[in-house]
Amino acid sequence: MHLISLSLPLTALSLVTPSLGYPQLNTARLLSRTNSIESRADAVKEAFVHAWEGYKRYAYPHDELHPISNGFGDSRNGWGASTVDALSTAIIMGNATIVNQILDHIAQIDYSKTKDEVSLFETTIRYLGGMLSGYDLLKGPASGLAEDPEKVERLLTQSEKLADVLKFAFDTPSGVPYNNLNISSRGNDGSETNGLAVTGTLVLEWTRLSDLTNDPEYAQLSQKAESYLLNPKPESAQPFKGLVGSQINIANGQFADGHVSWDGGDDSFYEYLIKMYVYNPQKYALYRDRWVDAAESTIKHLASHPSTRPDLTFLSSYDNGQYSLNSQHLTCFDGGSFLLGGTVLDRQDFINFGLDLVNGCHATYNQTLTGIGPESFGWDPKSVPADQKALYERAGFYITNGAYILRPEVIESFYYAWRVTGKEIYREWVWNGFLAINKYCRTASGFAGLTDVNAANGGDRYDNQESFLFAEVLKYIYLTFAPEGEWQVQRGDGNKFVYNTEAHPIQVA
Numbered sequence: 001m002h003l004i005s006l007s008l009p010l011t012a013l014s015l016v017t018p019s020l021g022y023p024q025l026n027t028a029r030l031l032s033r034t035n036s037i038e039s040r041a042d043a044v045k046e047a048f049v050h051a052w053e054g055y056k057r058y059a060y061p062h063d064e065l066h067p068i069s070n071g072f073g074d075s076r077n078g079w080g081a082s083t084v085d086a087l088s089t090a091i092i093m094g095n096a097t098i099v100n101q102i103l104d105h106i107a108q109i110d111y112s113k114t115k116d117e118v119s120l121f122e123t124t125i126r127y128l129g130g131m132l133s134g135y136d137l138l139k140g141p142a143s144g145l146a147e148d149p150e151k152v153e154r155l156l157t158q159s160e161k162l163a164d165v166l167k168f169a170f171d172t173p174s175g176v177p178y179n180n181l182n183i184s185s186r187g188n189d190g191s192e193t194n195g196l197a198v199t200g201t202l203v204l205e206w207t208r209l210s211d212l213t214n215d216p217e218y219a220q221l222s223q224k225a226e227s228y229l230l231n232p233k234p235e236s237a238q239p240f241k242g243l244v245g246s247q248i249n250i251a252n253g254q255f256a257d258g259h260v261s262w263d264g265g266d267d268s269f270y271e272y273l274i275k276m277y278v279y280n281p282q283k284y285a286l287y288r289d290r291w292v293d294a295a296e297s298t299i300k301h302l303a304s305h306p307s308t309r310p311d312l313t314f315l316s317s318y319d320n321g322q323y324s325l326n327s328q329h330l331t332c333f334d335g336g337s338f339l340l341g342g343t344v345l346d347r348q349d350f351i352n353f354g355l356d357l358v359n360g361c362h363a364t365y366n367q368t369l370t371g372i373g374p375e376s377f378g379w380d381p382k383s384v385p386a387d388q389k390a391l392y393e394r395a396g397f398y399i400t401n402g403a404y405i406l407r408p409e410v411i412e413s414f415y416y417a418w419r420v421t422g423k424e425i426y427r428e429w430v431w432n433g434f435l436a437i438n439k440y441c442r443t444a445s446g447f448a449g450l451t452d453v454n455a456a457n458g459g460d461r462y463d464n465q466e467s468f469l470f471a472e473v474l475k476y477i478y479l480t481f482a483p484e485g486e487w488q489v490q491r492g493d494g495n496k497f498v499y500n501t502e503a504h505p506i507q508v509a
């Protein structure tokens with residue numbers, strides 16, 4: 001899952017120092033002896049049940065658990081974000097108890113009411129994506145899990161209700177939506193532009209909703225907005241073929257800049273280009289072509305190798321003749337995107353480049369004291385902080401923000417590398433990530449973020465457990481050790497499901 005800028009959520013979070021005594025559980029020691037694939041899959045299920053039971057006890061039906069104080073937060077409109085985000089993972093893990101608890105909750109959410117501003121993007125990827133995925137799985141390969149078929153149907157009617165609440169966002173002169181909405185006044189925050197990722201990460205969910213309901217309106221709204229991204233104007237919006245600027249004017253659909261990256265804010269626009277093609281190759285060939293253009297230009301223009309570690313590959317960003325040698329944890333979905341595109345389109349050059357990116361992101365994990373990678377990092381030889389010269393020499397990067405807020409992208413790309421190559425090393429990397437998360441983030445009721453992945457013991461803790469811990473982190477880890485299933489990412493063009501950016505599998509058309 002992508003986009004959220006770190007400065008926002010973290011200022012609202014209380015810091016808790018390790019000395020306050022969150023338990024350093026023995027789980028890490030036990031897990032390090034877990035060697036068979038089956039026992040590893042069971043260990044991930046145990047972690048999920050641990051987090052679910054802590055959330056259920058202290059925070060349900062609020063949006064998220066505060067895993068140190070055992071309080072709760074409502075950062076996603078109070079509709080139960082962790083509950084909805086956990087559904088598709090609980091289904092894939094086959095836990096009927098949790099699945100039915102979640103279905104009971106979703107059936108009675110009132111999406112027409114909230115006291116806070118609504119993000120069209122966040123609501124689409126977490127709530128709409130979570131419900132549509134639950135519907136696809138429970139009507140399809142996981143049809144035995146739900147007790148009440150009526151509650152499965154409610155997933156679709158609730159999805160429609162939610163989209164009907166949100167769709168006024170697209171009612172603008174261009175059809176490019178506002179992202180920040182007041183659903184009671186049908187108002188917005190008055191922005192003149194909307195971001196690339198938030199505009200371009202709606203089309204999979206809204207198209208799926210149309211295909212399931214036979215009501216073309218949702219697909220049309222999201223695809224109209226997307227049309228400006230597929231045919232960028234003016235010319236300066238596309239400094240390299242396929243790579244486009246990051247802000248779109250809501251009045252006329254023209255780009256307002258030519259700043260190019262795969263970082264948060266831009267990221268999942270590129271992710272969804274190839275995923276729309278996987279969803280329906282007959283209808284979305286133009287999306288594929290645009291992804292191929294972006295991927296080729298990225299290899300040519302954005303690939304960057306640290307002076308001290310020329311063996312590593314990161315993606316720089318570009319604006320008006322200048323390159324910035326900085327990247328983010330969020331950006332590390334990029335390896336997975338190249339691997340998916342490479343295998344689906346049978347392009348070994350994309351697969352190889354995807355593995356290079358995976359390798360670079362792995363370096364950000366295995367070179368820190370905790371074995372977890374930082375929120376953001378740089379490799380500009382002119383900007384190395386004095387106290388990080390040794391790290392830059394050895395590892396090829398320095399840390400610009402050392403937080404870890406339970407993000408999935410690095411492990412997500414390891415999972416794609418495992419599925420596409422079948423090489424055990426990538427499974428080991430996933431397992432090592434899981435061990436580190438258990439060792440440093442696990443609390444008595446769930447999992448907490450770290451303030452500094454390169455400090456002894458991870459520094460302090462953030463008293464917050466984002467809903468994407470359930471939707472993404474634990475899902476991608478589990479899938480790596482889980483048996484074959486229709487929802488697993490496949491080599492070649494045999495995918496029956498495609499994952500939205502919140503890791504909710506959507507059945508292909």
Ligand SMILES: *[C@@H]1O[C@H](CO)[C@@H](O)[C@H](O)[C@H]1NC(C)=O
Pocket residue numbers: 045046049052053095096097098
């Ligand atoms: C499923 O979830 C329930 C409720 O949290 C838990 O008690 C149970 O142990 C879980 N089952 C498995 C097989 O993990």
Ligand SMILES: *[C@@H]1O[C@H](CO)[C@@H](O)[C@H](O)[C@H]1NC(C)=O
Pocket residue numbers: 115116117182183184185187
């Ligand atoms: C939404 O608009 C209503 C009516 O103008 C106002 O009372 C409310 O405070 C607004 N909500 C937010 C989150 O701004």
Ligand SMILES: *[C@@H]1O[C@H](CO)[C@@H](O)[C@H](O)[C@H]1NC(C)=O
Pocket residue numbers: 363366367
């Ligand atoms: C990091 O990973 C690389 C690639 O697998 C490996 O060669 C190296 O030994 C690892 N370093 C550490 C400190 O774990």
